[in-house]
Amino acid sequence: MKLVEYFRAQIREDPDVASAVAAIRSLLEFLKRDQSETILGLRENQTKAIQRLEETDSSVAVSSGGELFLRFISLTSLEHPDLSQCKNVMIERGELFLKKISLSRGKVGKLCHTFIKDGAKILTHSSSRVVLKVLENAAADNKRFTVYVTESQPDSAGKLMAQKLHNLNIPVTVVLDAAVGYIMEKVDLVIVGAEGVVESGGVINKIGTYQMAVCSKAHNKPFYVVAESFKFVRLYPLNQQDVPDRFKYKADILKTVKDLNQEHPMIDYTPPSLITLLFTDLGVLTPSAVSDELIKLYL
Amino acid sequence: NEGKELTKEEKQRLRKEKKQHKKNKKDDKGPPEKEKEKEKASVPAPSKPATQSPAHKAPAPVHASESAAAAEKPAKSKAELRAERRARQDSERTSKQGKKEGGQQSASSKPKATPNELQPVVKRLPEHVQVDDPAALKKLAKKLERQQVPLRSDYGYKVSLFSHLHQYSRKSPPTLQISIPATVIHPSIVRLGLQYSQGIIAGSNARSVALLHTFKQVIQDYSTPPNEELSRDLVNKLSPYISFLSQCRPLSASMGNAIKYIKKEISNIPSQCKEEEAKGKLQACIDSYINEKIILASEAISKYAIEKISDGDVILVYGCSSLVNHILCKAFEKQRKFRVIVVDSRPRLEGREALRRLVKKGIRCTYVLISALSYILPEVSKVFLGAHALLANGYVMSRVGTSQIALVAKAYNVPVLVCCETYKFCERVQTDSFVSNELDDPDDLIVTRNGKSHLENWQTVKSLGLLNLVYDVTPPDFVDLVITDLGMIPCTSVPVVLRVKNVDQ
Numbered sequence: 001m002k003l004v005e006y007f008r009a010q011i012r013e014d015p016d017v018a019s020a021v022a023a024i025r026s027l028l029e030f031l032k033r034d035q036s037e038t039i040l041g042l043r044e045n046q047t048k049a050i051q052r053l054e055e056t057d058s059s060v061a062v063s064s065g066g067e068l069f070l071r072f073i074s075l076t077s078l079e080h081p082d083l084s085q086c087k088n089v090m091i092e093r094g095e096l097f098l099k100k101i102s103l104s105r106g107k108v109g110k111l112c113h114t115f116i117k118d119g120a121k122i123l124t125h126s127s128s129r130v131v132l133k134v135l136e137n138a139a140a141d142n143k144r145f146t147v148y149v150t151e152s153q154p155d156s157a158g159k160l161m162a163q164k165l166h167n168l169n170i171p172v173t174v175v176l177d178a179a180v181g182y183i184m185e186k187v188d189l190v191i192v193g194a195e196g197v198v199e200s201g202g203v204i205n206k207i208g209t210y211q212m213a214v215c216s217k218a219h220n221k222p223f224y225v226v227a228e229s230f231k232f233v234r235l236y237p238l239n240q241q242d243v244p245d246r247f248k249y250k251a252d253i254l255k256t257v258k259d260l261n262q263e264h265p266m267i268d269y270t271p272p273s274l275i276t277l278l279f280t281d282l283g284v285l286t287p288s289a290v291s292d293e294l295i296k297l298y299l
Numbered sequence: 300n301e302g303k304e305l306t307k308e309e310k311q312r313l314r315k316e317k318k319q320h321k322k323n324k325k326d327d328k329g330p331p332e333k334e335k336e337k338e339k340a341s342v343p344a345p346s347k348p349a350t351q352s353p354a355h356k357a358p359a360p361v362h363a364s365e366s367a368a369a370a371e372k373p374a375k376s377k378a379e380l381r382a383e384r385r386a387r388q389d390s391e392r393t394s395k396q397g398k399k400e401g402g403q404q405s406a407s408s409k410p411k412a413t414p415n416e417l418q419p420v421v422k423r424l425p426e427h428v429q430v431d432d433p434a435a436l437k438k439l440a441k442k443l444e445r446q447q448v449p450l451r452s453d454y455g456y457k458v459s460l461f462s463h464l465h466q467y468s469r470k471s472p473p474t475l476q477i478s479i480p481a482t483v484i485h486p487s488i489v490r491l492g493l494q495y496s497q498g499i500i501a502g503s504n505a506r507s508v509a510l511l512h513t514f515k516q517v518i519q520d521y522s523t524p525p526n527e528e529l530s531r532d533l534v535n536k537l538s539p540y541i542s543f544l545s546q547c548r549p550l551s552a553s554m555g556n557a558i559k560y561i562k563k564e565i566s567n568i569p570s571q572c573k574e575e576e577a578k579g580k581l582q583a584c585i586d587s588y589i590n591e592k593i594i595l596a597s598e599a600i601s602k603y604a605i606e607k608i609s610d611g612d613v614i615l616v617y618g619c620s621s622l623v624n625h626i627l628c629k630a631f632e633k634q635r636k637f638r639v640i641v642v643d644s645r646p647r648l649e650g651r652e653a654l655r656r657l658v659k660k661g662i663r664c665t666y667v668l669i670s671a672l673s674y675i676l677p678e679v680s681k682v683f684l685g686a687h688a689l690l691a692n693g694y695v696m697s698r699v700g701t702s703q704i705a706l707v708a709k710a711y712n713v714p715v716l717v718c719c720e721t722y723k724f725c726e727r728v729q730t731d732s733f734v735s736n737e738l739d740d741p742d743d744l745i746v747t748r749n750g751k752s753h754l755e756n757w758q759t760v761k762s763l764g765l766l767n768l769v770y771d772v773t774p775p776d777f778v779d780l781v782i783t784d785l786g787m788i789p790c791t792s793v794p795v796v797l798r799v800k801n802v803d804q
Contacts, residue, residue, distance in 0.1 A: 200780070200789045236787045238607065238681070238714040238779055272789070288791035295788075295795055 003030050003049055004056050016129060020065030020230055021101060023053050027069055028094040031087075039086055046070050058251035060196030060204050060267070064233035065101075068297070072097045104228040104281035105133050112191070112226055112279040113137035120145040121187045123180075123216075126152035126206040127161035128193025130226045134279075139170055146171045148183055152206060154264065180212050184219045194227035196247070197280075199236045199294055201272035201287025203227065204243065207265060213274035222276040229282050232294050237269050310445070427549050428735050431463045443546070446539035447483040449476035451546045455741050458764040465549070466738040472496045473546045487516045488540045492547035501649075503687050503723065504593055504621050507553045510544070511585050514561060518581050522574070529577050530568040537562070549737050552688030552696070552725040560588060592722040596784035597622055600718055601629040603782050604683070607716065612637040612680045615708075617669075618698045619649040619656075620685025622718050627683075628660050638663040640675055644700045646743040646767065669700050676711045686719040691797060692728045693775035693790040695719075699768045702732075705777035714779045717790070721783050724797055732771040741765035 003026055010022035030049050036042045050066035073093040080086050108130055116122065116138040122145055124131050138145065147165055151174055152158040158174055165172040175183050190212060196204040203209070203225050216223045237243045246254060248265035257263055272287030279285075282293055429435035430453065443450045454468035474493050477484065491513045494500045500509050514537070521536065523529045541558060544550065550558075564584045568577045604626045608614070614637055616623050627639060639662055643650025650666065657664050667675050682704060688696040695701070695717050708715050729735060744765045745754045757763050775790035785796060 199787060234786075236780060238716075241609075242607075288789060291789050291792040292795050295792065295799065 003052060006030075007053055007056060018061065018105070018129065018228070019057055019059055020061040020228075021098070023050075023057070023062045024065055024069045024094075024098055024101070024230075026053065027066060028091070028098060031073075031094060032091060034087075037083065039083070042087065042090070043070070043074060054246070055251055055255075058246055058249070058254065060233055060235075060247050061231050063247075064196055065230045067234075068230050068232070069094065069097055071297075101228060101230050104230070105130055107281040108226050108228060108279050109133040109137040111281075111284060112224070113141060113143075115189070115224065115279075116143055116145055117188075118143050118145070120189060121148070122146070123148045123150075123183060123187040123190045123212070124161070125150050125158075125190075125192045125209050125212055127157035127164075128226070130193045130228065131191055132161065132164055134191065134226055135165065135170060136168055139168055146173070148173050148175050148187060150175055150177050150180060150208060150212070152208060153177060157206070177208050177211075180208075181215050184215045184221065187221060189222045189224060190216045191224045191226060194225050194231055195267060196233045196235070197225075197227050197231050197278065197290055198233060198269070199291055201275065201278070201290040202237070203270050203275065203278075204233075204235075204237075204247065204267050205270065207268050210240075210268040210270045210274075213270045217274050223274060224277050224279060225270075225275055226279045229280050229293070229297070232290070232297060234294070240269055243267070243269050425735075427465055427545065428463050430465050443542060446542050448539050448543045448546060449473050455758060456761075456764045457738070458766045460733060461736065461738055461766065461768075464736055464738050466741065467496070468742065469497060469740045470742075473543070484540060484543050485513075485517050485520065487513045488543060492544050495544065495548040502619065502621055503551050503553045503685075504720075506551055507557050507722075508589055508593060510554050511557055511561075511589055515582050515585050518578050518585075521578070528570055529572075529574060530566050530570065533565050534562050537565075552727070553723045556722050556725065557588065561585065592720060596720040596722070597625050599784040600720065600782050601626045603787055604716070604718060605630045605633055605635065607681070607780075607782075607787075608635050608637055610636040613640065613678050614638070615640045615642060615675070615679045615682045615704070615713075616653060617642045617650070617682075617684060617701055617704050618644070618647070619653040620718070622720070623683050623685045624653055624656050626718060627657060627662060631660055631662050638665070640665045640667065640679060642667055642669050642672060642675075642700075642704065644669040645746075646739075647698075649698070669703065672704060672707050673711075676707060676713060679708070679711075679713050682708045682713055682715045684715065684717050686717050686723060687770060688727075689717075689719050689724045689781065689793050690729050690772070691724075691726050691794050692730070693793050694729055695773040695775070695778055695781075695790070696729070696770055697773065699732075699771045702771045702773040702777070705773045709777045715777060716780045716782060717778050718782045721785060721796060721800065724793060724800070726797065729772055730774075732768070736771075737769040739767040739769050741767050743767050 006029055007022055007026040010017065010025055011019065014022075027046060027049055031042070031046065034042055034045055036045055047070065050063070050070065053066065054063055073090045076089060076093055080089070112134045116134075120143075122135070124147060126149075135145075135147065147170055149158045149161050149165070149172060162172045162174045192203075192205055192209055192212070194203040194205050198204060205225075213223050235244070245260060248267055249257075249260065249263055250266060253263055254260075272290075275287050277284055277286060278290060280293075285293065424435075426435050426439045440450055451465075451467055451471070451473040453466050454471065455466060457464070457466050472493055473496065474489055477489065491500075491509060494509070495506065500506055517537070517540070518533070521533060523532060537558075541550070561581075561584075564581060568580065572580070600622060608630045612635075614627070616627070616639060630637065639657055641650045641654045641657070641664055643654075643666065645668075654664055654666050665675075684695070684697060684701055684704065686695050686697045690696060695705075697717075705715050727735070741757070741764075744767055745752055745757070754765065757765055778790040781788050781790050781793070783796065785799075788796065
């Protein structure tokens with residue numbers, strides 16, 4: 001499908017962009033090229049497009065970003081008699097939304113880097129572009145700190161993160177996933193990114209995040225999560241089992257493999273009781289405030 | 300007085316006589332709060348004296364005595380008293396500028412210690428938690444006498460920690476003191492009160508629905524007296540009924556919200572509306588309230604809750620909540636495979652009713668008493684609880700025993716889900732189960748086994764008290780999820796919902 005190709009092309013061209021942003025750009029392009037005659041038709045096509053994108057890249061962010069995009073563009077008065085006018089209004093809103101979320105990473109970075117004190121030792125998990133931005137801002141602020149990154153198997157994303165940090169001249173050490181408990185007494189704070197922020201205030205992130213959260217709680221170290229607001233999703237998992245399967249495994253595995261019990265999940269759920277603060281472009285939130293923000297976004 | 304309802308003029312005359320009598324006996328002791336009644340002199344007494352004083356905010360007067368001010372009727376005229384109070388406040392304000400904030404804060408945090416403060420920000424304590432305060436009791440007795448509602452007397456020795464609550468006996472219903480035919484109180488209200496006090500109608504939803512249906516009947520039989528407006532007179536007619544019902548059994552939070560809604564609807568009736576039209580409109584309002592807030596809400600909640608029930612689940616429920624039973628029946632209809640463990644406790648043994656309903660549907664059930672809770676919890680995958688009310692700080696008020704279940708479930712890491720409609724959310728804040736609760740008939744605890752009734756003569760033992768609590772309060776840390784008709788929210792988001800609801804209205 002042309003949509004999927006466009007999406008993949010976006011990610012290839014700009015590897016630094018969040019997958020959700022790429023998805024939204026593709027959706028906007030799709031909207032521009034859409035030939036439907038009615039608003040209902042447009043919306044249905046958008047929903048179908050979101051589903052197709054989810055099949056390509058089954059991360060939570062794509063799903064949440066897509067839904068928020070759809071809500072944002074249709075949450076305006078579409079009372080114009082002329083369809084092309086309505087479409088233009090929707091496209092305008094879409095561009096606005098896209099601009100807003102492109103800036104969101106910068107906002108988060110600005111908010112969070114003040115929490116990193118001089119001489120701090122930071123632990124992070126896997127590779128997150130938002131955390132990278134935060135550390136970049138802190139380094140630009142002439143703060144001295146060291147970073148420990150977990151290797152994060154099975155895709156060794158941690159090594160990628162270490163490479164990027166090395167390029168920023170930040171002292172970094174890669175540790176084994178199993179060494180989180182060992183290293184926790186040395187670190188001052190833990191910062192992780194998120195793939196999705198759920199209604200309870202918990203986060204869905206790369207597998208291993210939950211372990212890190214439990215360890216940091218046991219050692220009384222602050223556990224910070226940085227996430228843009230388009231990652232807020234209307235899920236409410238009660239425990240690890242409650243997270244839907246379509247997020248746990250990669251899209252191609254879901255399609256080909258028969259018995260999911262043999263597969264390793266790629267994400268886990270961290271409950272809000274283990275999280276100290278969430279840094280978003282809407283501000284610095286406690287986990288219980290996330291529900292407040294979600295109600296504002298969705299209702 | 301006979302059962303005949305006094306006319307407005309007679310009531311006013313009686314009041315004036317009493318005032319004169321008092322004036323001759325005593326001096327005025329303090330800025331009275333009954334002053335509001337004089338303001339509404341044209342209307343027969345309101346059911347609850349308003350907490351706002353007509354003037355601006357006042358710093359806590361040092362001499363605000365707990366005893367006197369409540370029971371006194373003011374002797375001087377309204378204007379004189381207001382001027383006097385203003386002068387006093389001015390002098391006090393200049394001397395106590397700094398203490399103003401502190402006084403207000405301590406007043407709002409300790410309303411029980413100084414219940415008659417003139418702070419408009421402090422909410423007046425409801426009388427049903429002030430039973431050990433003789434002044435509040437006297438005030439209540441006066442109010443009931445004025446409304447011609449019988450006063451129900453407390454029964455038996457009360458445990459000291461709960462001596463501020465009423466404790467009634469089922470064997471002496473308030474209807475004994477009403478003459479027949481009861482002309483002051485509508486007969487269907489009398490019947491409803493009896494059903495409440497005997498426990499025939501129990502359960503938050505059942506009580507609210509019965510109340511609303513009875514109000515429909517009352518509105519049907521109501522006829523506006525000449526020279527009166529329906530919107531104002533009907534509200535005042537309802538006040539003695541509400542007092543009577545709260546004498547039979549303290550009102551629940553859901554009933555309180557329903558009454559607030561009805562009063563608002565009545566007072567919003569335009570004055571040029573014809574009586575039949577107005578009555579029809581009110582009946583339609585009540586019907587739509589029941590439909591939206593209770594019936595449709597339970598459908599919406601079932602829809603959300605069914606998503607949380609997966610095949611192979613073992614669900615624990617406590618007591619008999621109409622909403623939880625409805626959810627389980629709906630989930631069973633949708634072909635979900637699960638089994639239920641019903642936990643029950645004395646003396647109400649409501650779990651048996653829940654068990655009966657679920658088994659009739661064909662759901663596999665297990666029945667235990669609450670003492671076996673820690674034994675059965677390792678098998679459980681989820682806990683579903685109903686709620687009597689959800690408080691503004693996120694605490695869940697429910698049948699006694701619920702917080703115990705939530706606590707042990709938390710210790711075993713079992714998710715606890717509370718199901719509650721939004722009309723049961725209330726603005727009250729409570730952190731413990733002592734401050735505001737209900738004491739049921741202590742004789743219920745007497746158990747008869749093998750022909751022997753232990754505790755039968757508990758009243759003869761002076762140091763023995765029987766405590767039959769009805770509600771308890773669960774902190775939000777033990778509750779993982781609240782399912783409401785607005786969606787699934789964490790327990791801490793209750794104030795957000797209240798805020799959104801107030802904006803809607």
